[in-house]
Amino acid sequence: MNEKILHLLGIARRAGRLSLGNDAAIESLRKGNARMVLLAANLSPRTASGVRQAAEEEEAAVVTCRATMDEISMALGKRTGVVAVNDAGFAEKLLALCKAQAAGTE
Known part of the structure; x- marks a missing residue:
């Protein structure tokens, strides 16, 4: 399941729909983009x-995935542990994959 999540993150990165890193993610949240x-x-x-x-202040979902920072960095090309998704379609699909992963239904 991690592979599907990481693959989708890679696609979203290439589409320019991610903010990578703590500061960029918080800025994206405050602007209402995330x-x-x-x-x-x-x-x-x-x-x-x-x-x-x-x-929480911006009412955006927060999900902790099973992927480590190293795994995320391999998928995105940048070492980070915080990724803000700035696209509703990508966010919806990632939430569904993360919920399925947490439930154990892969």
């Missing part, structure tokens, strides 16, 4: 807390 935020499994609790707070 539809959801994806957090790496091994992201520090302090960073995750700040992103969750910003997402």
